Amino acid sequence: MIVEGFRLMAVGMLTVFAFLTLLVGLMNGSALFFEKFADRFPEPEPDGSAKARTGNTGQDEEIALVLALAQARRQGQRV
Amino acid sequence: MIVEGFRLMAVGMLTVFAFLTLLVGLMNGSALFFEKFADRFPEPEPDGSAKARTGNTGQDEEIALVLALAQARRQGQRV
Amino acid sequence: MIVEGFRLMAVGMLTVFAFLTLLVGLMNGSALFFEKFADRFPEPEPDGSAKARTGNTGQDEEIALVLALAQARRQGQRV
Amino acid sequence: MNFETIGLELWQSTGLANFSPGQAVMMPICLLLLYLGIRRGFEPLLLIPIGFGGLLANIPIADIGGPDGFLGIIYNMGISNGLFPLLIFLGVGAMTDFGPLLAHPKTALLGAAAQFGIFTTLIGALTLSDKLDFIDFDLGDAAAIGIIGGADGPTAIFLAGKLAPDLLGAIAIAAYSYMALVPIIQPPIMRLLTTQAEREIKMVQLRPVKKIELILFPLTVLAACIILVPDATPLVGAVMFGNLLKECGAVDRLAKAAQNELINIVTILLGLAVGSKLAADKFLSAETLGILFLGLIAFAIGTASGVLLAKLMNLVSRDPINPLIGAAGVSAVPMAARVVNKVGLENNPQNFLLMHAMGPNVAGVLGSAVAAGVLLALTR
């Protein structure tokens, strides 16, 4: 069974190194790619305006605003 | 089986309309009722004092206050 | 079966009192012990500096700081 | 397609055509629970989910409380196995300050005395079952009914789920309703059993408690429970684990999770699932009336026992104890302690008893958990 352990070590370490080596390659490739085409993938501004771009947040805010207005109106008009 | 589909449509649309029509009636009735007896169902003030009325919140606040006082006393009196 | 109820009452109340009496003893003992050896168990300061002592919080803060710095650096150096 | 047939079929699929009399009776009862929770502030965190769950469970045809229904699934996920009440207890422990008890240990005995209500009620249930033909409680049922006197929701639900699942709805409602009614049930008994002079007793100020005592307390309680009543350790262990998370200071994020998201989510699920036991076929019976009656007795006797033991302790003790605080021994945290404070202030506007009453109050939680452990062990 100890022999089996050595087999596992061989297969396992090979796989781990293969995986992380592949990952290194992919990361380097990705870095090169986005370096080269940086103009086509503009970075969001550091002030987080990227978030405002996603439809979701903006939409929720708009709705929340309208709902708040409606609520205020309802309460204000109360007899 | 397509005939069965038409049966489902008949039953389904009838039910949906019956349900929402009933709901319209109930909502109108409720609006009329609370308009007529508005004096017996006073609205909570817009500033949220309604919340203070529910036993729960008030009680928790009182307890929290006392516990905070007790904690302060314990720590203050420490030798 | 009512007899069985009285048996349960006897066993139950005995147990409850035994348990809480034991607990009273342990609490009194603990109070005496920590009174006597108060110098060996210093109290944390009331301002909550005790929390700063636990490895966990401190470490998280340090890491958070470093990560924030790193993020800032990344964003600042962006072309 | 035959329009007459469709019409008949439509009508037969409505709720109106399928209401059983029992279901029709249960609807206003569940609405009453909602009213009590929303407008009267009766333990709203529990009674609102329970009441709404009761409405759902009494809907004809839908069988929402059945094993494949929405509520039945939740029930089987966390009530029948006891998980939800224990998780609630974990959260309760993470929110409870045992400092007042540590500052005045002997008041723990008042929390023991108040459990007398549990066992008296148990005997009462057996007697009722014996005398009345239309009421039938076995020993497990009687034990689960008795625990209403523990004035502790999670303990009652835990025990009823194990010993008397069919009575769970009535027991939970009795427990939470009487906990909410503590300001009405307790004061007359407290006044009856005490003199004006006793009610005015001022107690010595609580000693400061050290952080290390608070940290060791949950382990101390667990140790006492292991030594004497291992059967109570699931309940006591859950409270004390929560309390250790709170006091130890090293895992604040877990303590906050236990105090907030965990207990809130589980409360929603537990309340709905308990409501499923308000289905008419289980709830509408002479037994339910018996349970409501017995539960009231349990609270009354528990209150009286606590007060009387406090008076007894004054005969032998040096520092006098205001016997009012004995009433807090039933638990119903923190309502009973507040009632003590209020009655105390009526007699002496300078006499703040709240912190003194918190000791027996939290001891009562432990006392009923231990009683539940004994009952679980001896009636299973």
Add this chain to the structure above:
Amino acid sequence: MNFETIGLELWQSTGLANFSPGQAVMMPICLLLLYLGIRRGFEPLLLIPIGFGGLLANIPIADIGGPDGFLGIIYNMGISNGLFPLLIFLGVGAMTDFGPLLAHPKTALLGAAAQFGIFTTLIGALTLSDKLDFIDFDLGDAAAIGIIGGADGPTAIFLAGKLAPDLLGAIAIAAYSYMALVPIIQPPIMRLLTTQAEREIKMVQLRPVKKIELILFPLTVLAACIILVPDATPLVGAVMFGNLLKECGAVDRLAKAAQNELINIVTILLGLAVGSKLAADKFLSAETLGILFLGLIAFAIGTASGVLLAKLMNLVSRDPINPLIGAAGVSAVPMAARVVNKVGLENNPQNFLLMHAMGPNVAGVLGSAVAAGVLLALTR
């Protein structure tokens, strides 16, 4: 140890050596879902978990979507029994303001008309199955496909989980994608069916709604549903329980839990589990194309029906209704109401229709839940 054997064994354990053609096709499809969610803002809360779940479900060898896999376990925990969609609905109810509907009750009928898309599509699905040899839908499948027209994710997932689990992936994706595409699907239909004058109609301002009406509303809806369509009460009951928690004002901590931690956690789990139904063997079929096609029809017909009923109501009603708000009756809350607002502003920059459209919008949620109840009852 033989190096050649090890090499072969290693190769045979890789994903590369085991990809089925179907799995290879599904990967870009799931990536497309992620892209739509992340970059195009297509219902990201659902499409991102679903897309990622789909990636996981199509990994060779690992069988993550199988009964013992990560996603399969979650699926069996909460989708097959309907629990997760109901808990989501509970959270939706705790986030929804029914005030606009109460302020203008009759707009609820627009939410009824829009359900016409559901049943037309059901018939369409049966016809497709009848005409095309390579597509085969039974009655339950057709009902689950039709419900896409309800434009309500939880309702669609609930019904598909009960009636057509194998189609669940395609149905959920169609529902959420078309909900995200509402700004593209609806405006042409709305413009086609209305005149410029109709689109410029200004509606009378909404009346103020009393707090007590808001509190009683969930119970009113539940009552109507019990009386007429008990089979829809699990869905309607879950929404209305959440709404009662929100409106009653007595259990804010439970309402907040339902709006946040409960719905967020369940969304993560539900999304991943739905993604498990994107496994190639279930998703890649002519049926999926049929579902996508039929779902689009359903949205279009629902939109048209709502608009047309609004025009019809204007023939008999005193206060005119801007027929654009009929389009909001499909639900797709709140996207469809926003689309109405936008199209209204195009025609009259002073005409804010959002609040008027919220009435039919939330009524549409109830309408599709009721339709789902009917379908569940009659096709089971």
Add this chain to the structure above:
Amino acid sequence: MNFETIGLELWQSTGLANFSPGQAVMMPICLLLLYLGIRRGFEPLLLIPIGFGGLLANIPIADIGGPDGFLGIIYNMGISNGLFPLLIFLGVGAMTDFGPLLAHPKTALLGAAAQFGIFTTLIGALTLSDKLDFIDFDLGDAAAIGIIGGADGPTAIFLAGKLAPDLLGAIAIAAYSYMALVPIIQPPIMRLLTTQAEREIKMVQLRPVKKIELILFPLTVLAACIILVPDATPLVGAVMFGNLLKECGAVDRLAKAAQNELINIVTILLGLAVGSKLAADKFLSAETLGILFLGLIAFAIGTASGVLLAKLMNLVSRDPINPLIGAAGVSAVPMAARVVNKVGLENNPQNFLLMHAMGPNVAGVLGSAVAAGVLLALTR
């Protein structure tokens, strides 16, 4: 009623009368875990729940760790099927910044080298089992023991739950304890294997990483894992799903839920359930001593391997790598990276290695997940 009988019965129901020697021994061991967590800051988030769960599991009579007990129920709900460790991993992914790894990709290899400790220990476990009569590990046991060297709690619990549930308690404790002891275990090894000059190496500043790289990273990792090691995709997929939620920016409420409520609740439940495996009959054995010994070896070898590979890479690489950062490859995030930073500062007070060490540190998480996948596939 016979008082003597009651007395005897009472005594026999106490914990004192029923303690097994093993249980009596386990109590102080569990208290030690609590002490280490609370006072010494040893991974308190895990060791406190585990220690308390261990106390509960060793209570006589109550059988809290059994299949119908509080902890047993939680165990079957989420550990035996692997769900809880995966959900924790999801939360970990949502909290992890892979930026430092993307800024310096080749340091990922250091995270690969450190996994050598896993396999050496596996062989060590088999050897121990072979040589010593009183220790018996099968291949699955050995694999689960080896994974301690991965220095990753969720991975270790996931694998042990599948391959060696009886050893789960010892393995989890070894993993978390040694992770907490990293500041004591690693520095001597790091100093032994490096020269002063090497320890003073300054690394080039990390390049800025683009947002789009961070968003694509989780998908890239998943792709690599699918291609090469599909068996590791449940673990790797869970981390990467959490990370995608965090980085994509479109679902912040889900990311926050994963980082907070989800991971906190699951941590409480997972810790308690793991504690149930500290029951004396499973924990008190020669095997446990063997596991503790082997786990220490695993950490030491992992550390050494990481450092040695860094030295090797310096022979061929242009930009020099400070070999200290190789030690962070074992994972134990972020403790090991902090240790690297500290040892670096000892040698050059201006040399901040923390961010450089985070690369191998997070790569080590992926490395051990992949190793776990291989072990799962080949020993099942």
